[in-house]
Amino acid sequence: MALTAGDRRGRDGIPDATIARLPVYHRVLTGLAERGVATVSSDELAEASGVNSAKLRKDLSLLRTHGTRGVGYDVEHLLSQIGRELGLSQEWPVVVVGVGNLGRALANYGGFASRGFRLVGLLDSDPVRFGELVAGVMVRPVTDLAALAHAEQVAIGVIATPAVAAQQVCDVLVAAGVRSILNFAPAVLSVPDGVDVRKVDLASELQILAYHEQRKSAAGIVRTGVSA
């Protein structure tokens, strides 16, 4: 779910909702740069990012970035500015705890390396998995977590365990100095101040869609598909 209220503000006054859109702008701009596009209008960038252009201009003005009238934004400049803002100029060591289907998917996720993250550890509680190589990283016992997090100066811990194990894993990560946690387990985690938790809850995402689906059904919107 990874919800943050739209009006909550980060440490330097940029709303969380803006911060959450920066990775999208960054991805779109990366695509433009790869195709050799030098400038982009706010309308084009907004449409490719799926936001309206007034919101985009406001977001970028919060980064003190303004386009040139009639020309637009310089793609390379904007890309490096957003990249710096997101902290992508350095590499962040990440551990994934829980090497079930989801943990495997995350470990094999191509976006890790290319976006400035380095997978430094995979941990599980099932001895059957110890020593297995997943995405080139050997699975280690979860009892190694604290030592590994220290040794590798882990910045981000990803929890992909069953719900029942999540808080305990979280506590070990926090005790080992990890201050950013991405939680895929369907459990609410308690953390001390200064630790950021983002939550991705697949069942909740489906339930939110079901809520809207039900409203659409109740409103009498019929399935509009034509025969295949």
Add this chain to the structure above:
Amino acid sequence: MALTAGDRRGRDGIPDATIARLPVYHRVLTGLAERGVATVSSDELAEASGVNSAKLRKDLSLLRTHGTRGVGYDVEHLLSQIGRELGLSQEWPVVVVGVGNLGRALANYGGFASRGFRLVGLLDSDPVRFGELVAGVMVRPVTDLAALAHAEQVAIGVIATPAVAAQQVCDVLVAAGVRSILNFAPAVLSVPDGVDVRKVDLASELQILAYHEQRKSAAGIVRTGVSA
């Protein structure tokens, strides 16, 4: 990421931010009901859900639900009320397109069946995967998607393909009458009015954490972990 602005409102006036918290309340209440707990105070329910209790009371009042002073909320009643609001009284047919690591993780995800969703199809473009059984469902060619979506009256389509294939898959889903899409591909999808898209972007989640991590580093907050 699955972002919706905090103040956007759904079709019946309930803010999207409230709707997004209903699955969390539902999960917590389910746990309480399973343990035989009959009533819960707003403070208890709020804490277990990771929200503050004023927000929780406001959310539930939007559902026209009010606790009894000194007693709290009736667990079973509140559970059925939120379940009805979320449309969990009926079963929603779901297809997953893309049977890579992530698609497999989603197919095997235990939350599907228990939360009112039924996996009716797994589709992929790679012939090597055709006929394979994943979570008891046989993988079919993606060219079967339109026919399957019609035949099974699919409500929710989950896109777990590479980014480059996502829009095309989305178009086929929409043409087949699917109006709710959960997108895991790192691509912005264009859909007509009346189609809801929720997006889960793993790299964006990590980048948002990196943003905060960088701010914490800049603020001079040192790693507080003790030696393992």
